[in-house]
Amino acid sequence: MFEGATALSLDAKGRLAIPARHRDALLAAGAGSLVLTAHPHRCLLLYPAPAWQPIRDQILKASSLDPRAAAIKRVMVGNARTEEPDSAGRLLVAPELRTYAQLEKTVYLVGMGSHFEIWSEAGWQQQNDLAAEALTGDLPAGLGDLVL
Numbered sequence: 001m002f003e004g005a006t007a008l009s010l011d012a013k014g015r016l017a018i019p020a021r022h023r024d025a026l027l028a029a030g031a032g033s034l035v036l037t038a039h040p041h042r043c044l045l046l047y048p049a050p051a052w053q054p055i056r057d058q059i060l061k062a063s064s065l066d067p068r069a070a071a072i073k074r075v076m077v078g079n080a081r082t083e084e085p086d087s088a089g090r091l092l093v094a095p096e097l098r099t100y101a102q103l104e105k106t107v108y109l110v111g112m113g114s115h116f117e118i119w120s121e122a123g124w125q126q127q128n129d130l131a132a133e134a135l136t137g138d139l140p141a142g143l144g145d146l147v148l
Helices: 020-029 050-060 067-077 095-100 121-134
Strands: 002-009 016-017 034-039 046-049 081-083 090-092 106-113 116-120
Touching: 002 016, 002 020, 020 046, 020 116, 034 050, 034 095, 046 050, 050 067, 106 121, 116 121
Parallel strands: none
Antiparallel strands: 002 106, 016 090, 034 046, 034 081, 046 116, 106 116
């Protein structure tokens, strides 16, 4: 279970050092193979390969004739890349994906249970601002009885 947000730096070659506290679990869950892809919200998703496969399969079942389904296929499956961290635990983020998510020097690795989201610094701040606004009203379905 991956959780928490961590500010990290991309190096000059576009590599992201996966924090040690997540690295072993992430690599074990993926048998050393990870999938990095784009999300329609302009962040990246990082999955252990076995966790990505059923999501990919579900996306691919959607009709290519439906413009919205086709767009999701293009963004998520079309940008998916299988990657393996180097011996130092760094993951190369392809230039196309860095451009898509507007990643610069500082990025945020955000645990989402089965996977991570990777946000630009500005994108992560915007998500936090949007969340604060969204939580001023009633809670979404399924969270109405949440006790903190």
